[in-house]
Amino acid sequence: MRNKKWNNVALAIVMAMVLSSCKVGRFVYYNFADIKDYKKFPSRAVVSNDTKFKFHRTDKGKYPQSLKTDKERVSLEQLLEDNNTVAFLIIKNDTIQYEKYFNGYDQESVIPSFSMAKSITSILIGCAIDDGLIKSVDEPVTNYIPELARNGFEKVSIKHLLQMTSALDFSESYINPFGEAASFYYGRNLKREMFKLELKGEPGKKFEYVSGNTQLLGLVLERALKNKTVTQYFQEKLWTPLQMEYDGSWSIDKKNEGTEKTFCCINARARDFAKIGRLYLNKGNWNGKQLVSEKWVRESTKIDTTEGGVDYYKYQWWLPSTTGDFMAEGILGQYIYVDPSKNIVIVRMGKNNGHVNWSDFFMLLAKYPEK
Template sequence: MKNIFKILPIIFLLSSCQIGRFVFYNFADIRDYKKFPNRKLQADSTHKYFFAKAEKGKFPVSIKNKEQKEISFDTFLKKTKTVAFLIIKNDTIQYEKYFGKYNQESIVPSFSMAKSVTSILIGCAIDDKLIQSVDEPITNYIPELKKNGLEKVTIKQLLQMTAGVKFNESYYSPFSDAAGFYYGRNLRKKIAKMKTNNQSKATFKYLSGNTQLLGLVLERALKNKTITAYLQEKIWTPLGMEYDASWSIDKKNNGIEKTFCCLNARARDFAKIGRLYQNKGRWNGQQIVSEKWVQESTKIDTSNGSAAYYQYQWWLPTRNGDFMAEGFLGQFIYVNPAKNVVIVRLGKREGDANWWEILPSLANQY
């Protein structure tokens, strides 16, 4: 009986607070979609889009590893802990491989690739006149943040990561804000405590807190509709997604989507998000999100503290018009409109590979 009382505090710690969950789960991995409550996205069985598949696709035979030794491309992907890799040219799959126990139907969490999806939904909300413009102060939607000094922060600053909010992005500390947002069970309460860092000049700083603020702006703008329901309406159904998916939320009852991460889907459906932006927001003749929004989201802009390699929640790896969504552990949706190429890489880890160089290099071979 005494041993039970010794164990009970440990059980309580592990089950009731973010630090306990951080310790218990040890570290984020690509099985995390099983750990959190979520809202479901459903594929429409009567309306699915399938990429064509080349009988003899053009794909890389070999690649140089970190030691500059030529090895087979498949071997390279295995060694870098890749679980899924797709190369799509002109809407045709040139290369599609899965590794380990993963296959075409395997779910992988997006991690921060969800930031780019959140940006798409902000664009849709502006198109639908639910949000007036990116120049609006976020306190138009989250008025309780005025008392925290955030009354001058705009939606655009959140999109560009120049908002100057206080947020500890460390993924390795159970006490960081990032851990609190990832493992915590009341994001709205945590958002209500966010403050400014009082920076005198706007500068780029990548912070997941910015995207979760965007999520609350979006939720308030949608009023009685969840963010997942809006994603279903604007993206999942119109794009003819092949599979069901989900978006992790902070708690079961009245939870909010973790918009800075945690969209759980399959490789081919992630590729369709890339195809949408490759085609400037159009999908088989229908304008899903305005072309203007796509252009603004992926252009190089260094004004007002914005970084040349980042725009509206999309990374810009080169100055050649390509862009990508990137997530923790090396999740990527890479888009090269000039080459009409979309590449998806999903992995257990980044695998000590410079994907920022590898993905543009692969696209340039087509």
């Protein structure tokens, strides 16, 4: 009887918590990030036009039919499927040399980017600098978000946000329903949550990967744009010029006058994500038109350990080696990998990471000869 009483008390406490916070309720209901999350949130659309860029195709790409693991030799296709891959593309010399879909997915399936959106947000910051909307990465973020001045952000620059050295006090835990990550992902008032943010140290001293940096970059961009949404700028600067094959979307926190979740949540098809890689493979140039400056592409993806930076991360891009390759990465094993020296783009989308070190795997595949 006593146990039943305490169980009822515990249930009442949990229900009170859930009812007092829609965010916590959504966290409890959805539990964790999922590849179908694009269906859970409101979004703004980006629309393809009549002119669509399509990669050349070949079935003669010389990629290994089988790979040796610790225990046995398995086929490439089996390895991908066994590790919860839903889409895998290898594009070399502008030609799709390998394209496979798994688990009921195909080339028309929408897949959320998760944190690959961070790299795209970085591109848009570069476009805004090119357009004169943002003066410099050295500007303090309070030039655009004066609400943070009371929290001591005058010393935080746009560069600190880009390279994750802002000293932001932010929990990146996705299993804590009361943490900042849950508030940003499941909450319905991103601006309110951003204005609460504080610092835990001096900017420019230490790298720490936290999504709050990229969401602040999104607000910097929004404020710089003034009369456009981030999605509208995305459409103008990238989606239309890249001649995307399909429509896409960017998830927002609420339906009316919502804020884009710039730390995550661009929803698109694998082939269209590959075009982001092709743009950076070609130093920001798309078929003769410079969409973002070559200087920005170079600055975004070079190794730089100054001001607290690390040799494996730059402006929202991961740097898996010292050879000039770079990649966008999302929490469930979403990747756009680019190796300019091999003229290769690899896209991997998954339900989760599986048990593969994907960056090492991409570098291995990049070494194989073309057709």
